[in-house]
Amino acid sequence: QKEVEQNSGPLSVPEGAIASLNCTYSDRGSQSFFWYRQYSGKSPELIMFIYSNGDKEDGRFTAQLNKASQYVSLLIRDSQPSDSATYLCAVIGGASKIIFGSGTRLSIRP
């Protein structure tokens, strides 16, 4: 089992719909959770971070954390073609080591 798992996709969502991206992690001691967006050929760009159970909203983005079930998700409302990218989940585990998932490719179709 990978320490941080994401569905590689591609996930295809129509423009204007909600895109839902999921990530599971294995280390129950994990403390910090991040979502990064990465366009092809570019470096990762921070979208959201969340430390506590529950939801955190920022504009069209909502991060959801459930430590009991060991998953973190990212919702993108009113999806736009510019949201098409790879989304990386990153987790700082109990040993203070940051681990990235392999990413989910998201495609927003007009």
Place this chain on the structure above:
Amino acid sequence: GAGVSQTPSNKVTEKGKYVELRCDPISGHTALYWYRQSLGQGPEFLIYFQGTGAADDSGLPNDRFFAVRPEGSVSTLKIQRTERGDSAVYLCASSLGRYNEQFFGPGTRLTVL
């Protein structure tokens, strides 16, 4: 303000050669990280500096890889006797502290022929 910068943006070298990759973090960020990213994969952690010291170098694949940050700002990743398998994009990131969000530089694409 200035973000994380990395030089060179591209480096092509021959198998067996030595290379140095440079990272200049965001001013005031005490934490600095090096990652390696291969196509279709997420960034793979290599080493983390807190200030001048390497707080965690457990991700360095072998003793051909070494990194320094002598004054607690700019860092250099050094790779000796490069191998074709070292070809990847090397990313640097900085943050205010270990548990804070990290900001990435544009990366150095290393190609070992």
